[in-house]
Amino acid sequence: MPEPSRLLPLSGGAHGTARSPMTCLYRCGNACDHPVPNQTDNEYLGDLINTGLSRRGLMRAGALGALVLGVSSAVEAAVPGGAAVAAPTVGAAKPAPGTGELTFKPIPPNKLDTVIVPNGYDHAVVIRWGDEVVPGAPDFDPYNQTAAAQSRQFGYNNDFVAVVPLDRDYRRALLVVNHEYTNEDLMFPGFTTLDALTPEQRRISLAAHGLSVVEIERVDGTGGWQVVRRGSRRYNRRVTALATKFQLTGPAAGSPLLRTTADPTGTTVIGTLNNCAGGVTPWGTILSGEENFNQYFVGGDAAAAAGADTRARLDRYGITTSTRYPSGNRKWDLVDPRFDLALNPNEANRFGWIVELDPFDPDSRPRKHTALGRFKHEGATAILSKAGHAVLYMGDDERFDYLYKFVSSKPMKKGDPASARRHNLTLLESGTLYVAKFGFTSTVDGTGALPADGGFNGTGQWIPLARDGVSLVPGRTIEDVLIFTRQAGDAVGATKLDRPEDVEANPLTGKVYAALTNNTNRGVGSNPGVDEANPRVRNRHGHVIEITEDGDDNAAETFTWDLFLVCGDPADPAGEVTWFAGYDKTKVSPISCPDNVAFDRFGNLWISTDGNALGSNDGLFAVPLEGPERGHVKQFLTVPLGAETCGPALTGDGRSVFVAVQHPGEITGASFDKPASTWPDGNYARPAVVASWRLDGRAVGA
Ligand code: FEO
Ligand code: CA
Ligand code: CA
Secondary structure: OHHHHHHHOOOOOOHHOOOHHHHHHHOOOOOOHHHOOOOOOOOOOOOOOOOOOOOOOHHHOOOOOOOOOOOOOOEEEEEEOEEEEEOOOOOOOOOOOOOOOOOOOOOOOOOOOOOOOOOOEEEEEEOOOOOOOOOOOOOOOHHHHHHHHHEOOOOOOOEEEEEEEEEOOOOOOEEEEOOOOOOOHHOOOOOHHHHHOOOHHHHHHHOOOEEEEEEEEOOOOOEEEEEEEOOOOOEEEOEOOOEEEEEOOOOOOOOHHHOOOOOOOEEEEEOOOOOEEEEEOOOOOOEEEEEOOHHHHHHHHHHHOOOOOHHHHHHOOOOOOOOOOOOOOOOOOOOOHHOOOOOOOOOOOOOOEEEEOOOOOOOOOEEHHHHHOOOOOOOOOEOOOOEEEEEEEEEOOOOEEEEEEEEEEEEEOOOOHHHHHHHHHOOOHHHEEEEEEOOOOOOOOEOOOOOOOOOOOOEEEEEEEEEEOOEEEOOOOOOHHHHHHHHHHOOOOOOEEEEEEEEEEEEEOOOOOOOOOOOOOOOOOOOOOOOOOOEEEEEEOOOOOOOOEEEHHOOEEEEEEEEEEOOOOOOOOOHHHEEEEEOOHOOOOOOOOOOEEEEEEOOOEEEEEEEOOOOOOOEEEEEOOOOOOOOOOEEEEEEEOOHHHEEEEEOOOOEEEEEEEOOOOOOOOOOOOOOOOEEOOOOEEEEEEEEEEEOOOOOOOO
């Protein structure tokens, strides 16, 4: 076996980032090799400077006195069968923001083929690719894989992680995980090329996509967790791209643009694809984003012949129109013709949605909500407005694409669990879909240096695109707006951002944090230039935007914003200029490519990274958002070689943090037989979910 270190890229990686070309191929179909899908010339600089909106700057950070919290700690998620559990986004007792100073000693950047946590902490694998999910699933045997077995086992490439408690003591919980994509090189012994896959291997890959729900329990005496032995017949479930049926809801359900030969009603879809990040709603369901769905379809060239409008729609969503097979395509059309757009031109319109799954009812049909718009959904996270309406924040993870928000028409109901639950399961079927337009107060020079007025900040507007089934974009039908939401955003001049990934509101303050992971095309060639919200040319390391909704109400239509972090290594003399919310940069951990975000019970932000461009493995970081420690980024964990850190999720009692170790060993040249990582078992690479805890039993981090 080659030395793992010899498989490391020597410097840099694909597309000007540190990401392995192998990850680019499998995860997003080499999206960066294709033209930027957003070719519109909508304004990106200074649109709102003269709109008359009041400028509210960085000083808002201290004004926390009398906030109405977005999520009440009393919110109950009703469980079928009568039990009720605390909503998982908040802890039982709500500390004041800023009181959770992070006490762990940061770990150093490294290239080790294992999970590293700080002194005083431990970690363990909770579940791995191939482990039993549905009771009775066969033992994992990578040399004898079948689609039937994979449909009952934990899927590949775990991404989003939710830990939904089943009791108030956090002794039992449901672990809900997205399986974003497959890497056939690393899955199948003897792999040669994607062309040579057998039909059964293609079905295995379909079954390895989707989600898992699995009951877990605390390991006695620790903050560690294990899968409930002999499986949970009450809750455990696999959702796959192969067989699970989804219901389309909302104003576009049933549209002719969503009908196919197999589904002439346009209301029922088989499968979910490329599920990346997600969230847990205050009513206890799971949200999951269908992200790079475009790469799975073939025949875009034939479908585009239907007309210029069709071609433009396909191009805007990154579906290849110049050739039958896009690069990295798994040729699923050979086992299921719905992946061939020449035969089923509407099938791709049935992906790119937010999925809602009820983890408490394994027999429930998950739903795709058209009211939330269709794009490359990184994920969706929920908080309640002051009036109790559901507010969802959603990123479209593509270079130069947009940030969205949805506000439900109806407020969430509490009270009688059964009727409240029935009501709350309809909340995402009607409401207002918005796209963000940022306003700027000064210009930037592209280096990452602060602008002359001393802050990356400004005002912003949420521009409504659709409300309760009515299009608010002149000249566009409601179906146009909801199914081709990117073009609706183009039409209203939304702000082009550097790959909006996870976006989430702090449950203690209501402020919203959006991870913009990177964009090495920013300011390059004919691509859009820098602005205050995207201040660096060739942005390799990404940044984090902080949004404060006006009136501290998440349903507001205007906001102020500032950049919380401009990532990188401040100690690198040749590195890009960085910004850590004004904190002393000599004391922070270097951080690159923020992707997923979460909050601990003290309101600290936890950030996982994807594609660290600083020469270290990816990791998990924590940073206070309020008080004197605001901006003091500390590295908590690193993942093995070639892996990306996903999740993360902190339990509501604060004693455990979960991360998904996605694509370990995904380094170009590696295979199942020649692994670049042998984590976690010392033989071949296996994506897995890990829990970490503090040895003294106290809250993680603080
Ligand atoms: Fe699947 Fe945008 O990360
Ligand atoms: Ca992500
Ligand atoms: Ca990612």
